[in-house]
Amino acid sequence: MLNMLMTSEYAPAEERHRLQRMLLRVAEGEREALAELYRHTRAAVYGLALSYLKNAHDAQDLTQDVYVQVWDCAQQYRPTGSPIGWLLTVCRSLCLMRLRREKNNAALSEEEWDAIPAQACGLDADERILLQQALGSLAEEERRIVLLHAVTGMKHREIAALLELPLPTVLSKYHRALKKMRSTLEGDDAR
Template identity: 65%
Template sequence: MGPQTTEQAGRAEQEELERLLAGIAQGDREALAELYCRTRAAVYAMALSFLKNAQDAQDVTQDAFVQVWDHAPQYRPQGSPMAWLLTIARNLSRMRLRQGDRRSELSEEAWDALPAAESGLSPEDRQMLQGALGALGDQERQVVLLHAVAGLKHREIAAVLELPLATVLSKYHRALKKMKVLLEGGEDQ
């Protein structure tokens, strides 16, 4: 048997998330714990991309998994389970923003809450990348984090952020160009 293609691996991951959601719908707490372990970084990245505050993002992440527990019986496997989960996080983040207009810069503490092992970056690289992400506009940062951390395809990002696909693609490419200039330019930018 040959190596799995990216598409096969993505489909296997989607099927696994659907299996976990079915277990959660049946009241399986271990399935919730497994879903949390597999998707926490992506949910946190979504919340952080909106809220730019570590504590608020952590709160929304926890609230999102409470909602998953409460609403798993209503989930229907017609789309992406990750997109469903991130839509919950997006909606909770927007509610949090409406409740109190807290806006701050993406702090080192917030960036560090993303698991280091999942990024595979050295502390120096994380710091450089954090600076580059901080220079992006809100939507650009959301698109980059959802693609890089959550592993969503551009079409899924468009659905989650409720943007046209062409807008997501242009924001992603513009963000990559900005980050490349910042990262190659070093500190003198």
């Protein structure tokens, strides 16, 4: 199912080619390419890690681990696949390994939400607090889908492939989550 994410149809061609060149340069041992790759992809990797780990500190640590893994394994990347898909697959694998190891199911706190880079959201402090409260009203999988779509900018089809869920399920959970969030923001407890 992750093969669907690895296909080139999901990423804009220019961005995909730029990330592919960066990964190929990383495979050749260029540290500057790794730094450039980090700058271009860290929000997506961090957003996915946060959606799984629900802890900002753990997500930040795991984001760093992803780039260490990329440095060590860049030779395994094949330019026929999606570079962001490959990165997010590395991230997902590390998240699942950590969750299995630690059995971490803590809720996303306000402090953890505040650790999401402000520029990634484009929200002021009050809006971020309201959004965090609305996200708190969601089930874990709904929150993960919303965060993946909003923070990383992934398309629903990409999210379905990454989470290994049917596309209709992702769409249904996403729309249900939006209704719950709207209800929370409007002060209506009916879900």
